[in-house]
Amino acid sequence: MAYTEPSETPVEIDTGTAYGMATPTFDPELIEVEAGTPTGEMLRRYWHPFAVAADATDVPKPVRILGEDLILFRDGQGRPGLVHPRCCHRGTTLYYGKVEDDGIRCCYHGWLFDVEGHCLDMPVESGRGQHRDRYRQPWYPVHEYHGMIFAYLGPPEHKPPFPTYDIFDDVPDGWHIVADDNNIGLEGDPTPCNWFQTHENVMDPFHVFVLHAGFSGNQFVAEMAGLPEVSWHFTDHGVKSHQDRVLDDGRFFHRVTEVLVPNVRIVASPFVEFNGPAASVAWTLPISRTETKIFTLMKRPLDAPLPRALYDGKRWGELTEAEHQRFPGDYEAQVGQGAITWHSEERLAGSDRGVSMFRTAFKRVLHAVAAGEPAPTPGHYAVKAGNYIGDRDEVIHLGE
Numbered sequence: 001m002a003y004t005e006p007s008e009t010p011v012e013i014d015t016g017t018a019y020g021m022a023t024p025t026f027d028p029e030l031i032e033v034e035a036g037t038p039t040g041e042m043l044r045r046y047w048h049p050f051a052v053a054a055d056a057t058d059v060p061k062p063v064r065i066l067g068e069d070l071i072l073f074r075d076g077q078g079r080p081g082l083v084h085p086r087c088c089h090r091g092t093t094l095y096y097g098k099v100e101d102d103g104i105r106c107c108y109h110g111w112l113f114d115v116e117g118h119c120l121d122m123p124v125e126s127g128r129g130q131h132r133d134r135y136r137q138p139w140y141p142v143h144e145y146h147g148m149i150f151a152y153l154g155p156p157e158h159k160p161p162f163p164t165y166d167i168f169d170d171v172p173d174g175w176h177i178v179a180d181d182n183n184i185g186l187e188g189d190p191t192p193c194n195w196f197q198t199h200e201n202v203m204d205p206f207h208v209f210v211l212h213a214g215f216s217g218n219q220f221v222a223e224m225a226g227l228p229e230v231s232w233h234f235t236d237h238g239v240k241s242h243q244d245r246v247l248d249d250g251r252f253f254h255r256v257t258e259v260l261v262p263n264v265r266i267v268a269s270p271f272v273e274f275n276g277p278a279a280s281v282a283w284t285l286p287i288s289r290t291e292t293k294i295f296t297l298m299k300r301p302l303d304a305p306l307p308r309a310l311y312d313g314k315r316w317g318e319l320t321e322a323e324h325q326r327f328p329g330d331y332e333a334q335v336g337q338g339a340i341t342w343h344s345e346e347r348l349a350g351s352d353r354g355v356s357m358f359r360t361a362f363k364r365v366l367h368a369v370a371a372g373e374p375a376p377t378p379g380h381y382a383v384k385a386g387n388y389i390g391d392r393d394e395v396i397h398l399g400e
């Protein structure tokens, strides 16, 4: 080999390699859900859906909400009950309890508890428990609303009135309200990542243009495919985005999407089934720090099947692993951020403004509650979100 003179030019050192990356961290204020943490306590000032009505039966069902394991049942009088799993006598689980007309009976020594934990019977104590009113199985209040079961896991003295939504005030003839616990892609199982990264995605309309309308083909409909003009706005209870497009037929499509602190998401159908206010409200439930589930109430025509996103013409559960790679959707993108996303490694850009604004709105409430102020709740909420399509001047101000 011919001899070459060593170069006089200094060797260029590579930069930006992954070598020596700092250990990533997350923002605990955004991800904690457990009782005793500031965010876990703030979340416990709100009602959360955790089951559909059909989940509460005479067979005790284990559920997890905000990191707490609990037992759901429905007594013979039709009342749902949500109790701590470990019996207040000697601690066996009520998972093996027997549901009766007026409560759930522990399998071990037969203590019977009603849906509010009152002990009604102690069959092997004298007088079947002369002092049974001294014992109470730890329980939580529940509320059924349009086929969805909600729980309040917070301090009893701060229990808010149950909030309702104006779009469910009137259900036209031939329509009904469906309670759905489908997840992003999954059918019923929890999504294995922190709830906040799933929830803030609602204020990220630009991912629709890339992930849902281009990268993986069009997963929704043609009306949703164009690059929108986007603006974000704080509201009394959170943040909303406006996404404006001119459709191929010349009509103006003013789409409004909103999130309410802490975990309500009001998103009009991405299949653009209805022109007008959104017909659904959904909640992003933190099951635990690393498990999430979305519960949705939808007002729909009786004969309209639930639309599901298609990935190269298939349902999410039908995809092979390689197809998941070629046609990713929300599940892949959000679980791909890790079980808990790395806030320290993010590089937020202009298109992330809605995400930043929602974090700000969330932390405002978090800090207020931590300082002893009440958690704001909407009472009866006037929904702003919708698909508003028509003449620009007529639709641009809808959802204000």
Ligand code: FES
Binding pocket: 087, 088, 089, 090, 091, 092, 106, 107, 108, 109, 110, 111
């Ligand atoms: S442990 Fe439940 S009745 Fe004894």
Ligand SMILES: [Fe+2]
Binding pocket: 201, 207, 208, 212, 330
């Ligand atoms: Fe999405």
